[in-house]
Amino acid sequence: MKLEVNINNIEETEQLAEILGPLISGGTVMLLKGDLGAGKTTFAQCVGITLGVRRRMSSPTFNIIKSYNAENFVLHHMDCYRLENSDEDLGFDEYFNEQDVSIIEWPGFIEEFLPDEYLSVTIEKTAGDGRLFTLESNGAKYDSVLEALQNVIPSD
Amino acid sequence: MTQDTVILSIETSCDETAASVVRNGTEIMSNVVVSQIESHKRFGGVVPEVASRHHVETITLVIEQALEEAGMAPEGLSAVAVTEGPGLIGALLVGINAAKAFSFAHDLPLIPVHHIAGHIYANQLEEELEFPLVALIVSGGHTELIYMDDHLSFEVIGETRDDAVGEAYDKVARVIGLPYPGGPHVDRLSREGADTFDFPRAYLEQGSYDFSFSGLKSAVINTLHNRRQKGLEIKKEDVARSFQESAVDVLTKKTMDAVEEYEVKHLLVAGGVAANSGLRQRFESLCSEHDVKLSIPKLKFCTDNAAMIGAVAHHLYQQNHFASLDLNGRNFIDIELFV
Ligand SMILES: Nc1ncnc2c1ncn2[C@@H]1O[C@H](COP(=O)(O)OP(=O)(O)OP(=O)(O)O)[C@@H](O)[C@H]1O
Ligand SMILES: Nc1ncnc2c1ncn2[C@@H]1O[C@H](COP(=O)(O)OP(=O)(O)O)[C@@H](O)[C@H]1O
Ligand SMILES: [Mg+2]
Ligand SMILES: [Mg+2]
Numbered sequence: 001m002k003l004e005v006n007i008n009n010i011e012e013t014e015q016l017a018e019i020l021g022p023l024i025s026g027g028t029v030m031l032l033k034g035d036l037g038a039g040k041t042t043f044a045q046c047v048g049i050t051l052g053v054r055r056r057m058s059s060p061t062f063n064i065i066k067s068y069n070a071e072n073f074v075l076h077h078m079d080c081y082r083l084e085n086s087d088e089d090l091g092f093d094e095y096f097n098e099q100d101v102s103i104i105e106w107p108g109f110i111e112e113f114l115p116d117e118y119l120s121v122t123i124e125k126t127a128g129d130g131r132l133f134t135l136e137s138n139g140a141k142y143d144s145v146l147e148a149l150q151n152v153i154p155s156d
Numbered sequence: 157m158t159q160d161t162v163i164l165s166i167e168t169s170c171d172e173t174a175a176s177v178v179r180n181g182t183e184i185m186s187n188v189v190v191s192q193i194e195s196h197k198r199f200g201g202v203v204p205e206v207a208s209r210h211h212v213e214t215i216t217l218v219i220e221q222a223l224e225e226a227g228m229a230p231e232g233l234s235a236v237a238v239t240e241g242p243g244l245i246g247a248l249l250v251g252i253n254a255a256k257a258f259s260f261a262h263d264l265p266l267i268p269v270h271h272i273a274g275h276i277y278a279n280q281l282e283e284e285l286e287f288p289l290v291a292l293i294v295s296g297g298h299t300e301l302i303y304m305d306d307h308l309s310f311e312v313i314g315e316t317r318d319d320a321v322g323e324a325y326d327k328v329a330r331v332i333g334l335p336y337p338g339g340p341h342v343d344r345l346s347r348e349g350a351d352t353f354d355f356p357r358a359y360l361e362q363g364s365y366d367f368s369f370s371g372l373k374s375a376v377i378n379t380l381h382n383r384r385q386k387g388l389e390i391k392k393e394d395v396a397r398s399f400q401e402s403a404v405d406v407l408t409k410k411t412m413d414a415v416e417e418y419e420v421k422h423l424l425v426a427g428g429v430a431a432n433s434g435l436r437q438r439f440e441s442l443c444s445e446h447d448v449k450l451s452i453p454k455l456k457f458c459t460d461n462a463a464m465i466g467a468v469a470h471h472l473y474q475q476n477h478f479a480s481l482d483l484n485g486r487n488f489i490d491i492e493l494f495v
Contacts (some may be wrong), residue, residue: 036327037374059319062297063244068485090246
């Protein structure tokens with residue numbers, strides 16, 4: 001399933017995160033795609049806040065994996081930017097389990113280690129602070145996430 | 157005379173595999189660093205592999221070499237110290253496991269060290285720290301302002317809310333087509349350019365010592381994108397200069413504000429971006445203007461190394477701050493709660 005959401009400014013990015021947050025549960029894997037500066041980290045931060053992360057979530061580009069305590073689970077914020085041209089397995093299996101949640105920037109560089117099912121979010125710049133968010137589900141669990149999202153999303 | 161403290165220290169939190177022997181927290185007996193970026197370049201690659209694999213292959217040799225260069229047998233050591241975090245778990249664990257094995261085999265106390273404390277104490281390898289002080293840590297993974305009124309007492313007064321400044325350098329370098337790691341290239345180009353773009357300065361709320369560099373990153377990307385679309389010429393050196401001016405303005409303004417508010421006479425700058433010529437020059441002139449002592453360690457002590465870990469470990473040793481053999485790597489450790 002695929003859902004497109006037009007965002008006009010950063011407040012609307014926060015609103016989208018507030019709607020998506022409650023639909024995230026243990027085991028959820030969310031991929032964040034888009035160019036440099038598209039807003040992946042910004043969106044991950046907004047989602048983290050709705051999940052109850054209290055610590056500041058800064059960019060994980062250098063450390064690749066940063067883990068946080070959310071209200072109901074551990075959240076792994078990953079960024080595979082520096083894994084371009086590398087086939088290194090950083091033990092991703094251990095992170096993609098039933099209990100934890102992972103949000104992954106630049107997932108294209110670890111294609112071979114990704115789980116079979118996930119929610120993919122692609123962010124593209126439009127005019128000014130505008131963004132086009134394209135959410136795609138891969139697997140039944142994520143189909144229902146998108147269905148639920150579709151029902152609550154304010155139509156523009 | 158009190159007895160000398162001689163510590164073997166190990167650092168593997170990110171791309172460098174490093175070991176060192178330091179006496180009394182100040183005297184470097186050996187300092188071995190193998191950078192993955194270099195070994196990767198040597199083998200023709202372009203992007204460093206943040207490989208635990210690489211650390212595993214190198215760690216034993218690096219430790220042996222550090223001991224040999226120091227002319228030290230394990231029996232002569234007081235303790236073994238290792239970076240506990242923050243960093244990449246897989247990478248940290250290679251160093252931690254090596255340190256644990258060494259500690260167990262030679263019956264030496266094991267000292268866990270915070271990586272950022274290491275960057276600050278890198279200065280102690282060259283001169284005494286004078287308290288109270290403010291330290292600015294600027295690297296690929298960190299941008300932090302820390303206040304210290306005594307040894308091992310750290311107060312984080314500001315940190316980045318998004319990208320670290322080194323990360324912003326690397327990403328801007330990429331969008332203007334410079335090789336990785338981009339910091340030094342942007343720095344060099346910027347000397348030939350002018351601040352024509354007037355990119356935003358992210359000072360954030362009044363009184364905040366936090367940083368933000370993702371807006372600057374976006375401003376550079378947007379500007380390039382717009383000019384390309386309109387077919388306008390892009391002078392890379394002007395982009396580099398304009399970016400650097402914005403970054404340096406914000407870093408130095410916030411740091412000097414903190415120096416003033418906390419009434420310190422000693423400013424430390426460390427981390428890979430401390431190599432930046434624009435940042436150094438600006439701090440040099442501001443500090444002489446304000447009569448503040450400025451310390452920026454030599455480049456080899458600014459980037460990741462193990463000697464800096466040994467410098468912190470000396471003080472931890474005196475406080476009997478030891479870890480048991482179940483020490484684990486952590487990708488986040490609060491430096492304020494670390495000791
Ligand atoms: N509607 C919006 N949604 C998200 N970010 C926005 C929006 N409008 C403006 N921005 C800005 O765009 C920038 C996005 O930067 P961010 O670091 O989040 O991007 P990123 O995709 O994580 O980049 P990278 O590939 O470097 O990791 C921020 O400065 C943010 O404030
Ligand atoms: N002259 C310079 N100007 C700006 N940035 C630089 C310069 N030299 C190195 N850097 C940057 O410093 C960073 C590396 O810092 P380092 O301390 O090794 O990082 P970390 O400790 O996070 O691994 C990189 O982002 C690199 O581009
Ligand atoms: Mg990001
Ligand atoms: Mg470092």
